[in-house]
Amino acid sequence: MLSRTADGLYWLARYMERAENIARIVMVGHRMSSMARSLENPGNEWHSTLLAAGCEEGFFAKHAEAAAPLVVEYLVRDSDNPSSIATCLETARRNARAVRTALTVDMWDALNETWYQARSGNRFAVAPESLPVLLEWVRERSLLFNGAYANTMLRNDAFYFTRLGTFVERADNTARILDVKYHVLLPRHEGVGGALDYYHWQAILRSVSALRSYHWVYQERLKPWLVAELLLLRPEMPRSLLSCYEQIVRQLELLEGAYGGKRGECHRIAGELHARLRFGRIQDIFQSGLHEFLTEFIERAVILGNEISALYLL
Amino acid sequence: MVSRPAAETRDAAAAFDEMAASENCQARYELIRRWIEETPAEALSLKRREAELLFRRIGITFAVYTEGGDPERLIPFDIIPRVLDAEEWALLSRGLKQRVRALNDFIRDVYHGRQILRAGLVPPDLVLHNEGFRPEMQDFAPAQGVYTHVAGIDIVRLGARDFCVLEDNCRTPSGVSYMLENREAMMRLFPELFARHHIAPVSHYPEELLDTLKSVAPQQCAGEPRVVLLTPGSYNSAYYEHSFLADEMGIELVEGVDLFVDENIVYMRTTEGPKRVDVIYRRIDDDYVDPLTFRPDAVLGTPGLFNAYRAGNVTLANGVGAGIADDKSIYPYVPAMIRFYLGEEPILSNVRTFRCGQPEELAYVLDHLDELVVKETRGSGGYGMLIGPQATREELDLFRAKLRAAPGDYIAQPTLALSTCPTFVESGLAPRHVDLRPFVLSGKEIRIVPGGLTRVALRDGSLVVNSSQGGGTKDTWVLES
Numbered sequence: 001m002l003s004r005t006a007d008g009l010y011w012l013a014r015y016m017e018r019a020e021n022i023a024r025i026v027m028v029g030h031r032m033s034s035m036a037r038s039l040e041n042p043g044n045e046w047h048s049t050l051l052a053a054g055c056e057e058g059f060f061a062k063h064a065e066a067a068a069p070l071v072v073e074y075l076v077r078d079s080d081n082p083s084s085i086a087t088c089l090e091t092a093r094r095n096a097r098a099v100r101t102a103l104t105v106d107m108w109d110a111l112n113e114t115w116y117q118a119r120s121g122n123r124f125a126v127a128p129e130s131l132p133v134l135l136e137w138v139r140e141r142s143l144l145f146n147g148a149y150a151n152t153m154l155r156n157d158a159f160y161f162t163r164l165g166t167f168v169e170r171a172d173n174t175a176r177i178l179d180v181k182y183h184v185l186l187p188r189h190e191g192v193g194g195a196l197d198y199y200h201w202q203a204i205l206r207s208v209s210a211l212r213s214y215h216w217v218y219q220e221r222l223k224p225w226l227v228a229e230l231l232l233l234r235p236e237m238p239r240s241l242l243s244c245y246e247q248i249v250r251q252l253e254l255l256e257g258a259y260g261g262k263r264g265e266c267h268r269i270a271g272e273l274h275a276r277l278r279f280g281r282i283q284d285i286f287q288s289g290l291h292e293f294l295t296e297f298i299e300r301a302v303i304l305g306n307e308i309s310a311l312y313l314l
Numbered sequence: 315m316v317s318r319p320a321a322e323t324r325d326a327a328a329a330f331d332e333m334a335a336s337e338n339c340q341a342r343y344e345l346i347r348r349w350i351e352e353t354p355a356e357a358l359s360l361k362r363r364e365a366e367l368l369f370r371r372i373g374i375t376f377a378v379y380t381e382g383g384d385p386e387r388l389i390p391f392d393i394i395p396r397v398l399d400a401e402e403w404a405l406l407s408r409g410l411k412q413r414v415r416a417l418n419d420f421i422r423d424v425y426h427g428r429q430i431l432r433a434g435l436v437p438p439d440l441v442l443h444n445e446g447f448r449p450e451m452q453d454f455a456p457a458q459g460v461y462t463h464v465a466g467i468d469i470v471r472l473g474a475r476d477f478c479v480l481e482d483n484c485r486t487p488s489g490v491s492y493m494l495e496n497r498e499a500m501m502r503l504f505p506e507l508f509a510r511h512h513i514a515p516v517s518h519y520p521e522e523l524l525d526t527l528k529s530v531a532p533q534q535c536a537g538e539p540r541v542v543l544l545t546p547g548s549y550n551s552a553y554y555e556h557s558f559l560a561d562e563m564g565i566e567l568v569e570g571v572d573l574f575v576d577e578n579i580v581y582m583r584t585t586e587g588p589k590r591v592d593v594i595y596r597r598i599d600d601d602y603v604d605p606l607t608f609r610p611d612a613v614l615g616t617p618g619l620f621n622a623y624r625a626g627n628v629t630l631a632n633g634v635g636a637g638i639a640d641d642k643s644i645y646p647y648v649p650a651m652i653r654f655y656l657g658e659e660p661i662l663s664n665v666r667t668f669r670c671g672q673p674e675e676l677a678y679v680l681d682h683l684d685e686l687v688v689k690e691t692r693g694s695g696g697y698g699m700l701i702g703p704q705a706t707r708e709e710l711d712l713f714r715a716k717l718r719a720a721p722g723d724y725i726a727q728p729t730l731a732l733s734t735c736p737t738f739v740e741s742g743l744a745p746r747h748v749d750l751r752p753f754v755l756s757g758k759e760i761r762i763v764p765g766g767l768t769r770v771a772l773r774d775g776s777l778v779v780n781s782s783q784g785g786g787t788k789d790t791w792v793l794e795s
Contacts (some may be wrong), residue, residue, distance in 0.1 A: 003583045004571050100557035101567045157585060187436045259586050312585045 001103070007313040008099035012092045012111070013165030019088035021173040023135040024049035025053050026075050026085075028207040030131060031182040033068060046071040047197045052180040055083055072131065077124040085138055087119050090303060104152040107145065114141040156259050164251040164308065171244035172301055177207055178231050178296040181269075201227055208239045228290060231281040241297070248304075254313070266307035273300055322728040329731040330473050331745050332396065332465075343397055345511050346736070346775075349745065350394075358393075361503055366394050366600050368499055380608050390786035391496060391502065396735045396748060396768045401793035403514075406469065406477055407751065407762050409661030412652060414465050414754045417484060417639040419655035421461040424638055432652055434646045444644070445692055446637030448600060450607060454624050460756050461633035463595075464523070466490075468752040469766075471733035478665050478730075480649065480749065484640040485632060486597045489767040490753050491555040494519060495764070496789040512794040514764035518704055519753070520562035522761050523595075523784070529757035530629050531592045539592035542566045542582060544573070546598045546614045568636050570598075575618030578625040592735045595628045600634050618666045643669070663731065671722035680717060680724040681712050686726040688717070703729055732777050735788065737770055747771045750790065764792035 022142060027048035047066040050056045056076065057079055063070045085188040093115035103111075117123060123134065146166065152157040175308060181204045201222040205211040210230060218226050232241050249270050256263050285293045326572040333343040346489065350358070350643045392466065423430050424441055426449075431438045464607045466487025497516050499509055522638055524541065530538035546570050560567035572582050581588035596603065602612040607620035646793070650659045668675040668686070679686060688700040700713045718725055734745035752766030755757045768788040769779035781784040 001585045002566055002586055004569070004572050005566075006585045094548070097553075100548075100553075101561045159586075201638060255585075262586070 001157050001161075003313055005099045005102045007159045007161055007309075008095045009102055009158055010165040010313065012095035012099070013162045014169040015088045015092035015095065016111070016142050016145050017166050017169040017173070018083060019085045019092070020139055021169070022075055022083060022085050022088065023138035024207045024209075025049055025143075025173075025177065026072060027132065027135045028070070030135075031206070032203050047051055048180050049075070050246070052177050053083065053303045054176060055081060058082075069128070070111065072128070076131075076134070086118060086124050089115055089138075089141075092301075102158050104148070106148040107153045110141070110145040110148040115209070116143070117141075121222060159256060160251045160254045161312070163247060164255075167244045167247040167251070168301070168305055168308070170239060171241055171248065174208060174231055174239050175294050175298050175301070177183075177204065178228060179291060179298070180258045192222055198222060205230075210237060210239065213237055221295065225282055226288060228285075233277055233280060233284070242274075242277040245270065249274045262311075264307060264311035266304055266311055269307060271299060273297070273304070315446055322333040325463045329564075329745075330471060330733040332471070333745070334732050339610040339693070345364070345507070346394065346397060347407075350736070352654060355742075358738075359632070362393055363613050365391060365499060368502060389492070389501065392737050392741055392770055392772070392774060392786050392788045393500070393717055394736050394738055394743070395500060395748075395789040395791045396531035396770075397791045397793065402472060403476075403764055403792040407764070408753050409477065409761075410762055411760045412656065412658060412661050412753055413467060413479065413482070413648065414462055414732050414756055414760060416648065416652040416655050417465065417482060418460060418462045420453075420651045421484075421633070421636055421639050422459055422737065423655070425635060426453060426455075430651065433654065435642070435650045435654055440643055443639060444638055444641055444646075446635070446639075446641045450620065450624075451633075452457040456623075456633045457626075457629045460530050460638065460760055461636040462754075462756055463526060463530065463631035463633070465632075465754045465756065466751045467754060469752065470665070470730055470748070471748075472731060473733075477662055479648070479662050480665055480730075484636045484647065485599065485756075487751070487753065488552045488555055488597075489636050489751055490519060491558045492787050493753070493763075493765060493767045493790065494558075496767075496787055500789040511791075514792040516763050516765045516792050519602070519763045520559060521691040522755055522763060523559070524565070525564045526755040526757035526761065527593045527629075527631055528593055529759075530631060531701075532626050533591045540574075540590060541595065542568045542591050544594050544598060545614060546602070550597075550632070552597065559595075565595075570602075570615045570627055573616040573619070575616060575622050576616070578627050580619065580621045580622045581721075582629045591628060593631065596632050600637060603634065605629070641691060642689055643671075643722075646725070668725040668726040669718055670726060676721045677719065678712060679724075681725075683714060685729060687729055688713055688724055688726045691725060692744055693721055701729070730777070732771075732779075735768075735770065737772065737788070738788075739772065739774070744774070747776075747779065748788065765790040 016230075025047065029045050044066070046068050048057075050059050050066060050071060053075055059066070059071065059074050062078075063074070064078065074081050075084055078084045078149040079087055079090075082091075091295065093111055096108065096111045097192060100108065116248055118139075123137070149159070153162065181200070200219075201224065205214050205227060213236075214222065214227065214230055215228060219237065220226065228296055230237050230240065234240050235242050235246065237243060250269050253268050256267065333347065346360060371650055428438075428441075430436050431441060442547055461482045464482040464487060466489065468483070469477050470480050471477050493516060507621050520553075527541045528539050529713075531541075541563070543556055543560040543563070543566055545553060545560075545567055547553065550556070551676050565581065568582055573594075574581055574583065574588075576588075579585045580591045580594070582591050594789065601609045602614040604617060604620040605612045606617045608615075608683050619628070619630075620634065623630050623634065646669055647662065649664055652658055670676045670688075679688070682702075683700075684702045684705065686700075686702045688702070690699060702710070705713070732747040732749060735748050736743045737746035739746070748768050748770045750766050750768050752762055755761045755763075768790040769777045770775055770786050770788050772786050
């Protein structure tokens with residue numbers, strides 16, 4: 001396969017995943033901010049939303065204050081923001097078009113129709129009250145794309161690169177959400193357990209579609225360390241870091257098999273990160289600091305991405 | 315896709331009506347007539363709306379064609395097919411093969427001994443000072459001696475047996491994806507019509523193209539040749555067609571940056587390391603193929619590609635320099651080429667053409683400017699042309715001045731009464747003017763998939779089949795005898 005094709009597949013999957021993740025993050029921000037007001041919380045939800053989306057720097061280069069409409073505008077439709085939902089859909093489509101022949105018809109339809117709908121009828125010029133409808137639509141389109149490629153692609157290197165993109169992006173997103181929200185919440189509320197915290201934890205879990213899962217796995221009321229464990233270390237949780245890294249390692253192994261045993265530094269790093277999650281314990285992670293753990297993880301993931309590029313995509 | 319008005323006439327009624335005329339001579343349109351009569355008007359309208367929906371779906375992929383402009387603009391598709399019978403097709407097919415053989419012979423001759431110039435049949439200046447002429451190709455013999463691997467020959471019909479060639483396209487002709495998609499749409503919309511009649515299939519075109527490309531692999535290529543399609547990229551207006559064809563052939567769609575040349579051997583960059591490439595079906599112009607040989611500022615091609623080609627390590631299709639054969643100033647000499655190289659009489663005639671570089675022909679053109687179509691020899695895409703009967707006085711005067719200043723840059727042709735086919739328009743069915751572009755494949759042998767791209771002028775009386783001016787396309791049926 002052409003390196004450019006592999007690159008295109010990897011990035012289009014990353015951008016579709018990112019569009020969905022940003023939609024989820026904005027949805028949480030939306031929900032939290034409405035709660036914050038009612039509970040007389042000073043509320044810096046929109047600031048932490050920016051942090052979670054990894055868009056803080058770009059936002060403050062443009063705006064002075066994290067006011068709700070500005071943050072929503074920046075994350076949802078600002079074309080200056082490379083990670084806004086609108087830009088992600090545009091970039092995914094552009095990548096898809098450049099590697100058109102590597103896509104199945106269903107994948108192309110999903111991507112193209114998404115892009116087409118996004119452009120037509122001012123879908124992105126919505127009033128605040130219809131924001132949830134827009135975010136829901138983004139989530140649906142991303143799920144449609146994921147379903148289309150999972151169900152129609154040949155199981156060959158093209159599929160492995162696409163999946164690799166999805167899970168590298170998803171791992172990054174889960175790590176960020178956990179880091180930012182945990183960081184923001186925990187220091188101010190030593191005694192976790194108030195109603196506000198409860199709703200905040202709920203919102204975080206919702207953002208990764210894990211609220212129900214939490215109850216199924218733990219059958220307990222929400223506890224911060226269990227939320228962290230669920231999102232980091234539980235293999236049955238599809239957006240946990242462990243699940244993502246299981247997939248990343250698996251796709252890299254499949255590529256290794258497809259390319260006659262050729263391995264690189266990316267295989268080693270992915271294996272190492274996976275082992276940490278696979279055999280790590282949540283109490284040990286808390287002992288040495290969750291924030292430190294996640295920060296290092298996010299940094300290592302960036303290096304992993306670079307090594308994947310160096311081995312396959314350039 | 316091509317966008318060139320064919321010609322214009324003041325009297326469309328004089329045109330050959332392919333369906334009405336068949337009443338006397340052939341029964342080939344009988345099935346269409348019966349189908350239209352049998353089908354209630356509402357049902358036809360329904361089918362027409364269905365076609366629009368279907369094309370919107372397929373058409374979403376067509377729509378990317380105008381990305382940047384209006385993403386919704388599709389090329390209109392007319393559900394009434396154009397029908398040619400086996401006999402007509404046999405005539406066309408023979409004529410096309412003959413013409414393409416001669417064009418290819420001409421290109422080979424131009425880059426070798428130039429017999430035809432020495433014989434005084436084509437003026438040397440016209441060839442050697444032509445923009446399409448590539449001196450870099452001198453004495454180079456491409457695999458199998460083929461230059462025009464894919465040729466699109468534009469045909470207009472003026473009478474029952476009177477098919478004329480309006481233009482040859484020997485560089486990178488496009489439009490074949492419409493031929494394939496139109497048929498696909500018709501088969502989905504009207505399966506019963508296909509069950510009832512024997513219509514020659516066209517869907518094997520990609521396979522024929524791939525066979526053709528493989529048959530011109532470099533001689534030293536051992537094993538199965540690796541064929542790729544080289545595109546200028548996703549911003550090119552024909553990108554949809556490039557990706558469609560690569561997909562149908564199962565070959566890689568590459569851009570210039572995906573290729574590199576080492577020791578005159580061409581490789582593509584893959585996830586498994588470099589892979590050697592043997593045949594490149596390139597859809598980029600000569601000028602952009604290789605910045606080391608041609609335009610140094612060209613970023614679309616690959617440095618060193620031309621040398622690898624000349625070293626015989628890779629085949630470029632179409633061959634570099636093939637444009638010398640489809641230049642408008644060369645066109646009047648094609649019948650002479652057929653006689654010179656093949657010793658045969660042309661089966662398909664040319665449209666009468668005035669070479670404005672010749673003083674007496676120029677005088678005629680200046681006298682009859684309001685009846686003629688004047689084309690710039692170097693122009694394409696309908697630019698730089700005058701349609702006399704439609705022109706204003708100012709336009710005529712402007713062209714008169716242009717013709718006097720540089721007569722050699724222009725040719726002129728009479729306005730043609732293009733044949734008409736029944737077509738769905740606002741008011742129902744009405745005759746509309748059509749042309750035809752069949753695609754001729756040349757490898758070890760010459761093959762033509764029976765059919766082509768029929769373009770139709772949707773506006774009443776218009777002879778302009780060009781899509782930017784309200785032109786549409788139709789499925790083209792060749793009946794099997």
